[in-house]
Amino acid sequence: MGGFLVLLAVRFTGLGQALVAQPPVQQEATPAKESPPVQLTDYEKATIDVVDKVGPSVVMITTTSLVEVKDFFFGLVGYQPVQGLGSGVIFRKDGHILTNYHVIAKAEEILVVLNDGREFPAKLVGADPDNDLAVLKIEGDNYPVAKFGRSADLRVGQMAIAIGNPIGEGLKNTVTVGVISAVNRSIATGEKTALRDLIQTDASINPGNSGGPLLNSKGEVIGINTAIIEEAQGIGFAIPIDKAREIADLIIKGELRRPGAIGISYVPFDENNKRFLEQRLRVKLPVDQGFLITRVYPGPAAKAGLKAGDVIVAINGEAIKEGANFAGLDLKVGDRVTMELYRGNRRFKVEITAEPLE
Incomplete structure (x- = not known):
């Protein structure tokens, strides 16, 4: 009788539906809103494209040099290896690399690390210390190559991007961006030497670059x-x-001729500064325009008998004119220069052969 009453309650009161567990209702998840893509400027796109394009051809160069170790009492006691760091760029598929001469100068061993981490010993093909350039070669072929542009077309203010290794492996292929600040700059590298016609930039260049x-x-x-x-x-x-x-092409061909010099310092003069020079240096200049030699260094000019106070009036048959520059001759070792000079009122001619810059 009790069971019958329970059945009636389940049937007519809706208790049965309450006792049957209902499956949870699955609600559709609202898709998360995607962040809009970062909008790059044309400047940023250009920089990224350059890095992607050229990065694989930029290499890290590590060197090992031996430095003398001296003792106060015993003198030379041995040699100590010193590590150096620089950068380079592959410019031929067969593994020719262009870098600075000062990066590999005096190096006993040279190791090149590619962008993908591969390491190769490198040999020095040749160098031009006067222009701080050197060409290295690693074994292999089909390396990624950087494309050369034209520096003659550069304009002050255009973009400049530098890629290199400012510290080492941890900062390999670091990128800095700036502009071309100036062209045709010169910086002294010694008493009688300088790097000329350089590009000046505000893109950060660190020693490892x-x-x-x-x-x-x-x-x-x-x-x-x-x-x-x-x-x-x-x-x-x-x-x-x-x-x-x-220079790199000449190095590879074995045809590089080093810059030469004859070994003089001079002051150009014309009618505008002639009297000032005469008063200041207490000399009598025999002509209204020329080069007054102020110093003669050991070398070709000294061997030819030139002296301070001589006045050059013609070079290779051409009279010196306003704005002329002897350095503009761009002498190479072995070049012969004919000069006409005054010493006092005596005019004479000499031939001098250019020698390597010291």
Whole structure:
């Protein structure tokens, strides 16, 4: 009888539906809103494209040099290995690399680390210390190659991108961006030597970046990073790629002729500054225009008998005119120069053969 009453309650009161567990209702998940893609500027796109394009051809160069270890009492007691670091850029598929001479100078061993981590010993093909350039070669073929642009077309204010290794493996292929600040700059490298016709840029160039490429917005190499001014932040220099390419080709062909000099210092003069020089130096200049020799260094000019106070009036048969510059001759070792000079009122001619810059 009790069971019958329970059945009636389940049937007519809806208690049965309450006792039957209902499956949970699955609600559709609302899709999360996607963040809008970052909108890159044309400037940023150009930089990223350059890095993607040229990065694989930029290498890290590590060197090992031996330095003398001396003792106060016993003198030379041995040699200690010293590690060096720089950058370079592959410019031929067969593994030719362009870098700075100062990166590999005096190196006993040279190791090249590619962008993908592979390491290769490198040999020195040749170098031009006067222009701070060197060509290395690693074994193999089909390496990624950077495209050379034209430095003759550069304009102050255009984009400049430097890629290199400022510290080491941890900061390999670091990118800095700036502009071309100036062209045709010169910086002294010694009492009688200088790097000329350099590109000046405010793209940060650190010591480990030396030998790496300076690029334009198309990813073309326009220079080889070479130097910084330690006293002034944000000022770096690069060798124009037109000059670097010409020198690299000559090095590979074995036809490079080093820059030469005859070993003089001089002051150009004309009618505007002639009287000032005469008063200051207490000399009597025999002509209204020429080069007054102020110093003769040991070398070709001294061997030819030139003296301070001599006045050059013609070079290779051409009279010296306003704005002329003897350095503009771009002498090479072995070149012969004919000069006409005055010593007092006596005019004479000498032939001098250029020798390597010291």
